[in-house]
Amino acid sequence: MQRLFFLLAAVIFAQPALAAGDLSRQDPIEVTVELGSEDGEMIFQPEQLTFETGKLYKMVLVNNSPNKHYFSSDKFTQSVFTRKVQTYTPDGEETAEIKGHIREVEVFAGHTAEWWFVPVQTGTFEDLKCTVDGHEEAGMVGTIIIE
Numbered sequence: 001m002q003r004l005f006f007l008l009a010a011v012i013f014a015q016p017a018l019a020a021g022d023l024s025r026q027d028p029i030e031v032t033v034e035l036g037s038e039d040g041e042m043i044f045q046p047e048q049l050t051f052e053t054g055k056l057y058k059m060v061l062v063n064n065s066p067n068k069h070y071f072s073s074d075k076f077t078q079s080v081f082t083r084k085v086q087t088y089t090p091d092g093e094e095t096a097e098i099k100g101h102i103r104e105v106e107v108f109a110g111h112t113a114e115w116w117f118v119p120v121q122t123g124t125f126e127d128l129k130c131t132v133d134g135h136e137e138a139g140m141v142g143t144i145i146i147e
């Protein structure tokens with residue numbers, strides 16, 4: 001009897017895992033990235049981001065600095081499926097929801113943007129930068145890893 005149970009268990013657990021259905025409708029994993037710092041430093045904080053394929057992320061781009069900043073990485077945007085981008089004023093009022101392929105997001109001083117995406121391709125991308133004149137040169141660069 002016990003042997004039959006183990007045999008049955010082995011058969012059940014040997015079944016291939018089923019696809020998880022709509023990957024863009026999972027509970028999101030929230031990751032916050034600060035664009036610039038309050039005292040005007042040109043940085044991404046953290047400067048290295050790691051994601052996993054097949055999981056839904058809500059990346060919150062917070063700009064508490066006195067300048068506008070971009071989150072720009074061509075290689076990253078080519079490796080993710082974007083569900084939407086939502087933008088908020090400093091008071092937290094939602095101002096827009098954008099759907100479709102996104103290449104770059106600009107966040108105004110004091111504003112916030114949420115980028116909802118599912119990574120679909122692995123890689124290490126060192127082309128994260130802010131494309132505002134002079135910001136990349138001042139150190140606003142970073143690395144994105146998709147595992």
Ligand SMILES: [Cu+2]
Nearest residue numbers: 069130132135
């Ligand atoms: Cu910038």
